[in-house]
Amino acid sequence: MVALTTAEQSRTRLMDSVRIGTTDVAVVPGGRTLAGQKSLPVWSERILVVLPKDHPLLPRNVIYWTDLLNETVLLSQRDPGSDIKELLVSKLVANERRPKIERHDVSRGIIKSLVSLGLGISLVLEADVGANFTGVVYREIQDGSGPSRIGFNAYWRKDNENPALMLFLDLLAERYPSPPSPIDG
Secondary structure, three states: OOOOOOOOOOHHHHHHHHHHOOOOOEEEEOOOOOOOEEEEEEEEEEEEEEEEOOOOOOOOOEEEHHHHOOOEEEEEOOOOHHHHHHHHHHHOOOHHHOOEEEEEOOOHHHHHHHHHOOOOEEEEEHHHHHOOOOOEEEEEEEEOOEEOEEEEEEEEEOOOOOHHHHHHHHHHHHHOOOOOOHHHO
């Protein structure tokens, strides 16, 4: 019998639990493979802008990173907030033109509530759209090459021989196949 337990924790806590062997696999946004670990890219998600219902950008179906200049961007300190902040800073490199970024130690749901109150805008992953919040609207954010995305990876210890883990990794590899490398033809 296999017992499946899920946990939503910070990336640091999840990766620590993989490192010490209390968790078999962690699926987290971005990240780097640490010594003694293996990883498998699994999926990516589009980044969306969360706007209050009366925001001037609302008529646009697509919003560009440069449209965020002079905005107050509300982000959670929880994952994937740091990845989104890094991406935002990299897209708008000039310090004097960056939006004001406010980090809050609250859930992404509370951030959406703050947006609905008109305290700023936010950036979320497309999986966050499932939760219905009154007073907010989602729009895709793009740069010149299309939608902006954040990738997720599965991480596990190289020395983990749990047969259930191997079956799960096989399932992930089948569901999210990696593109062939250039030498594969």
